[in-house]
Amino acid sequence: MTKEEQLKNINDAIKQTKTNLKPLGYNLVFWGVVIISMSLFHYFFPQIVQSSNYSSTIYWVTIPLLGMIYTTYYNIKSGIKIGYETQLDRVIKIIWGVFGFCWIFIVGISLSQNVIPTQDILFLLAVVLIMSGLIIKFNNITIGGFALLIFTGYTYFNTDLNLLLVNTIGICFGLLIPGLSLYLHKSDNS
Amino acid sequence: MNKEIEKLLFNPIRLKTISFLMTVETCTFKKLLEITDSTKGNLSTQLKKLHEARLIKIEKYFLESYPTTDYSITKKGKKSFKEFYKQLISYK
DSSP states (O other): OOHHHHHHHHHHHHHTOOOOOHHHHHHHHHHHHHHHHHHHHHHHOHHHHTSSTTHHHHHHHHHHHHHHHHHHHHHHHHHHHHOEEEHHHHHHHHHHHHHHHHHHHHHHHHHHHTOOOHHHHHHHHHHHHHHHHHHHTOHHHHHHHHHHHHHHHHHHHOTTSOHHHHHHHHHIIIIIHHHHHHHHSOOOOO | OOHHHHHHTTSHHHHHHHHHHHHEEEEEHHHHHHHHTOOHHHHHHHHHHHHHTTSEEEEEEEETTEEEEEEEEOHHHHHHHHHHHHHHHHHO
16 A cells, blocks of 8 residues: 555544434423423413312423433434443533433522422523534534523523513524424535 | 654555544534545554554444444654655655
């Protein structure tokens, strides 16, 4: 094998590494749809969700936990299908893993203190979205994160807002729409 | 540079494997088959040689009852590849 052939082999192998952003887009869309559906269902059918003392807590804890199990399973499956993990994939995985852990932490504290965690979760989500958008260099995610951050900040000053509608609007502009644009985007980040 | 490493990376399958592993954290056997365009038996033999030279790490585990193997490059592998590449470029 000549030196040129060796260099060609190296280049050919390196060129095949591409960060696949579709799974992240799918995750964002999935969570966008789940949270918006849950918020709207709670808003229109409070008599069902709040039928007993703990029913609303069970509703808002059980379904997201099931969602977490499903998305973890989906991410493992898609990782195997792709066949490799880049450093960028690993960073994104860690960031969203930390978000999941913090979500459980915030929900746990809120339950013990008997407060609604909506704004804290939205704030955390906005920060993670901004970081993800900047890392993968995808402006729609970054803009969505900033929009969610501003919107969440506004809700801290305007306490009369219905938090279920806040959730719906915030998640729609911060998670669903940017996630959809990432999912439909042809990724070629290497 | 270590002549043994140079000899090891002279094989196109081993060179492609190391080059690809330089750019990723982990990789499956199936993906390496695709990258190196070789047969299962040949790739296994070459991976074994790279592993024996401690240039790559092999991690075996079970996923949904199926045995799965992940490959990644070691610190020694990274250092060796960088030296090899530097030398290759200097010949140009």
